Amino acid sequence: MEYYITVAGIGPGSPDYLLPAASKAIANASVLIGSRRALTAFSRKDQKSYVIGSDIEGVLAYIEKAVAAEDVVVMVSGDPGFYSLLAALKDRFGSAKLKVIPGISSVQLAFARIGRFWQDALLLSMHGRRADDGALAFQPGKKMGFLTDGKHNPAFIAELLIKLGWPPATQCWLCENLSYDNENIAALTLEEGSKVTGFHHCVMVVSDE
Incomplete structure (x- = not known):
């Protein structure tokens, strides 16, 4: 019998933003894999579980061992197609072995919260990586959405963008803890953002409109 790996996007975090298809897959899973936070929110005691940590090879x-005997469900935050474990799973197991359930990306929710469309936005991740200067360079009317981390935080990004020619008065939004009760959104200029503290692991939107 052939067994499969279902990669389920769980959205920005709150169960309110979990799609029914993902909820059904998670509820029916015998083997459930995800971050500690996701497993705390969605797993049951009768399910086998494994925490996704820094050891991706271990995951x-x-x-690989589990899917030889039964189906496996892997929970990823946001949407699987946007900077998730899906790339590593595809490289290891191939697309034919995977079933992917989309989710609502935190970037998508950030644009919704600030009432802006994102069809023309350049979407980048500065979470554990550094986008190249060519992608970040200023162009009139340009719009960008970022995933950030503790090192490449909004203050770092804002200062970098100003150095790359963005006007200091350009508007940006810092969107933290999206979908949770402690959600926090700040509307600032890049100059103000370059001095802000906190807002690590948030979504940053920058728009020259």
């Missing part, structure tokens, strides 16, 4: 090895 993939566990999945």
Whole structure:
């Protein structure tokens, strides 16, 4: 019998933003894999579970062993197609072995919260990586959405963008804890953003409109 790996996007965090298809897959899973936070929110005691941590090779090895005997559900935050474990799973197991359930990206929710469309936005991740200067360079009317981290935080990004020619008065939004009770959104200029503290692991939107 052939077994499969279902990669389920769980959205920005709150169960309110979990799609029914993902909820059904998670509820029916015998083997459930995800971050500690996701497993705390969605797993049951009768399910086998494995925490996704920094050892990605260890996660993939566990999945490889488990999927030889039964189906596996892997929960990823946001949408699987946007900077998630899906790329590593595809490289290891191939697309034919995967079933992907989309989710609501935190970037998508950030644009919704500030009432802006994102069809023309350049979407980048500065979470654990550094976008190249060519992608970040200023162009009139340009719009960008970022995933950030503790090192490449909004203050770092704002200062970098100003150095790359963005007007200091350009508007930006810092969107933290999206979908949770402690959600926090700040509307600032890049100059103000370059001095802000906190807002690590948030979504940053920058728009020259």
